[in-house]
Amino acid sequence: MSILEMTTVGNSGWIGHSGPDQVKAKAFYQDVLGWTINDMPMQDGSSYSAAVIGETAIGGFSPMPEDTGSWTVYFTVADVDASVATATAKGASVIQPAMDIPGVGRMATLTDPQGARFALITYESMAS
DSSP, rough: OOOOOOOSTTTTEEEEEESSSSHHHHHHHHHHHHHHHEEETTTTSSSEEEEEEETTEEEEESSOOSSSEEEEEEOSSSHHHHHHHHHHTTTTEEEEEEETTTTEEEEEEEOOSSEEEEEEEEGGGGOO
16 A cells, blocks of 8 residues: 555545634544644744644644534645636535645635535645
């Protein structure tokens, strides 16, 4: 079995947790899955709590509280805007329009026609 890079188009290269209490969520997943939680500095001076296995960050915890907890899978695409257009043409709904996150890339959050939440991302490192 090979391990895909997070920048491989079509890969689910990142997972993001949202919920009402980030501290409790991080402690829960540390205990249940054995994750290490590292604060990653962001270019705007804030930090983002990343879930780490070994030395690889696989996901993180949103600092913005939400009423209920959920996970969002981030699928890597070559062009977020084009992929959002295709998804909406096929019945998806946009939750968060495409936006640039300095030091990370361009991303958007949607729901598919069945109501499942997902995100699309093009990492800055993929820019030619």
